[in-house]
Amino acid sequence: MYKMSNGNLNIKNKFQRDKKQLIADVILCIIMCIIYIAFWKQNLMYLRHRFIPSRIVIITFLFIVGSIGILIKDKIPQKYNTIASFLFVILSVPYNFVMLEYTSHHRILDFSINKIMANLIIISIIVLIIFAITNSFKASIIGINIISVVFGLVYYYVIKFRGTAVLAVDIFSATTAANVAGNYNYRMSYRCYLFVILTYVLSIYVLKLDRHNLFNGKKRLISVGIAILAVVCGFSLFIQSSRFDNSLKIKMFKPQESYRKYGDYLTFTHSIRYIKGHKPEGYSEDKVEQISAQYPGIKGNGKKPNIIMIMNEALADFSSISDIETNEDYMPFIHGLTENTVKGDLFVSIFGGGTSKTEYEALTSNSMAFMPKGSTPYVTYINRKTSSLATTLRAQGYGGMVAMHPYKGSGYKRNKVYPLLGFDKFYDLPEFNNAKVIRNHVSDEGNFDKIIEVYEQNRKKDKKPFFLFDVTMQNHSSYDRKWDNLSDDISTIKDYGDDVNIYLNLVKESDEAFKKLVEYFSNIDEPTMIIMFGDHQPKLNNHFYENVEKGFSLGDEYKMFEKYNTPFVIWANYDIEEQTDVKISANYMGTMVDELAGNSMSGYQQMVNEIRKDIPIITAGGYIGADGKYYHTFDKSSPYYDKIMDYCYSEYNNVFDKKHLVDEFFKINDNK
Incomplete structure (x- = not known):
């Protein structure tokens, strides 16, 4: 039998190593070229249309340095490697x-x-973790580089698309973000690009290091032990420590301000603290029992109108809060609607994204003011049957129990959340096959046509009062390009950018679709109430919002909420008391509808509705009292502090204290 000589074996091994190295070098070269081409493809040599030649020099220099690093075959000599x-x-x-x-x-x-x-320590802890896992300096360096680059890109794009910075709780909404990822333009900023290419070039040279195992065999437990100790100490200091929390207050309305003050790694790490709900000071089951005893619930008048509630994606009315002027009214129908109508401003806890938070408030009567900072309740906390407007309407004999959203049902886990909130049927995107489309989304007209279709189908087999909740999709961002199937009739008098005009033309389509829906139900004999409100303002260019801020017309007490209000309108096809210029927050929407409809309320809904008289607006950013003054949520000097704490304790019991839930407080009793 032929036996390969050591010389031949060495030659074969060398050939295999050279082959692997060649493949690796080719891959590195391809990535280097793709990164360099991206610079030219995205025109990153321009800053606001101004050509900056130094950028070409810097990026080309880095490309050359990186390419040289790939071509260098030699590793760093062993004596210098350590x-x-x-x-x-x-x-x-x-x-x-x-x-x-x-x-x-x-x-x-x-x-x-x-x-x-603190930022340097957190980065060092991450490096220690990677080293404990890989036992490799090379992997630790490249690992922390990748984490930082990804973090930087996520931070940039989330602010670009949503208007607010990313926090730890946003990890739970990653699936929803992926669902709408195709709607955006991913042009990179020059700073982000420079970070990417510079880090890639440095990583090429890090690859020249020989593997250096500081610990071998059982000694690896030393690095593992150090990493575990570092994680425990870091978690205790940067996440759990109340003392540290007092010195680092994350602004949930504008978390990027906290990032700007404290740094990226520190702010994001500390935000992990807010993933879990913390028991409020002074909370007890007995306290909630005492609160519930004050609110036995309200018996309705028996009218029980059909209720169609629509949360309209990114619906905003800038003409009502600023001096922004357009060539024509983009909401003529809603602006002119007065008969049997209640309308005004709805204050919310989000800007530019996070739709389900407003949805959660409107359906459950819970307030984001008392939820963990930055959290998304649909994604994180609704994992059991939960009281809502749907459950209390069902308890009084309502039927239908339909939820509707013409997009992917997995967004914010709606396909799992809606049944837990008491809905029987959920119509998502596959149910809208033949619906009219504007841009690449189901239009509001197509959406509302489906509402009419489902209503008519329900009437053929069920005479119970009908309840439907709908979340539209037409106006979803982005607004960065024109479409053939969207008119351009509306424009601002001053030029604020194409995205503003595109958005306002979408709002005009929403107004026309709402008119068509109202006209249909105007001819229906059954008493019917239609509610429509926005979930948040759209993320438009900064120049536009600077002008909105300059012309803000709601008054200084609302200045804190200038980006956090949307319009709402409630219309009925029967006589109700007309009201205009009403100002409430999203958590009161459900109870206001019940009050206008003359429906029964649970004790909790009654309490929330009573609190509205003293605290008409409460969001994650604080509240405005009946005295017209702004207060931080837990301001002990506020004359409304006791009301706030009653609300807070009750909501904590409802959401988090599953073992001691005061169940009857959140239900409609049979005798109502």
């Missing part, structure tokens, strides 16, 4: 800190020394 490995690891920590803050447009000089050290 020193180089330690040096690269140590420098990777401040490098990632500085570049991430640069990418995010944060001034490090504005950070306190403590905040800088």
Whole structure:
């Protein structure tokens, strides 16, 4: 039998190594070229249409340096490898800190020394974790580089598309983000691009390091132990510590301000604290029992009109809150609707995204003011049957129990949440096959036609009063390009950008669709109430919002909420008391509808409705009392503090204290 000689075996092994190295080099070259081409493809040599030649010089230089690094075959000599490995690891920590803050447009000089050290410590802990897993300096450096680059890109795009920075709780909404990812333009900023290419070039040179195992065999437990100790200490200090929490207050309305003040890694890490609900100070089951005893619930008048509630995606009325002028009215029907109508401003806890938070408030009467900061209740907390407008209407004999959304049902876990909120049927995108489309979404007209179709189908087999809740999709961002199937009749008098005009033409389509829906039910004999409100304002260009702020017309007490209000309209095809210029927050929408409809209310709904008289507006950003003054949510000097705490305790019992739930407080009793 032929036996291969050691020389031949060495040649074969060398050939295999060279082949693998060649494949790796080709892949690295392809990635390098793709990154370089992206610079030209996205025209990143321009800043606001101004050509900046230095950018071409810098990026081309990095491309050349990276290409040279790929062509260099030699590894770092073994005698220098250990020193180089330690040096690269140590420098990777401040490098990632500085570049991430640069990418995010944060001034490090504005950070306190403590905040800088906290960010560096968190990055170091991540490096220790990667090293404990891989036992490789090379993997640790490249790993932290990848994490930082991904973090920087996510931070940039979330602010670009949603208008607010990413927090830890947003991880739970990743599926929803993926559902709508195709709607956006992913042009990168120059700073983000520079971070990507510079990190890639540095990583190429890190690959020249030979594998250096600091710990071998059982000694690896040393690195694992150090990493575990670092994680425990870091978790205790940066996440659990109440003392640290008092010095680092994340602004949930504008978390990017907290990022700007405290740094990226520190702010995101600390936001993990708010994923879980914390028991309010002074809370007890007995306290909730005492509160519930004050509110036995309300018996309805028996009218029980059909209720069709529509949450209209990104619906906003800038003419009602600022001096923005257009060539013609983009909401003529809603503006002119007065008979049997209640309308005004709805204040919400979100801007630019996070739709389900407003939806949650409107359906459950819970307020985001008392939920963990930045949380998305649909995704995180609704995992059992939960009281809602649907459950209380069902208890008084309502039928239908239809939820509707002409997009993917998995968004915000609606396909799982709606049954837990008491809905029997959920119509999502596959049910809208032949619906009219505007841009690439089902139009409001197509959506409302489906409402009429489902209503008519229901009337053929069921005479119970009908309840339907709908979330539209037509006006969803982005607004960065014109479409052949969207008119351009509406434009602003001053030029605020194409995205503003595109958006306003979408609102005009919503107004016309709502008119058609109202006209249909005007000819229906059954008493019917139709409610429509916006979930949040759209994310439009900063220049436009700067002008909205300059011309803000609601008054100084509402200044905190200038980006956090939308219009609402309630119309009935029978006599109701007309009201205009009503100002409420989303958590009161359900109870206001019940009150106008003359329906029964649970004790909890009664309490919320009573609190509305003293605190007409409450959001995640604070509240405005009946005295017209703004208060932070837990301001103990406020004359409404006791009311706030009653609300807070009751909501905590409803959402988090499953073992001690005061169940009857949240239900309609049979005798009502």
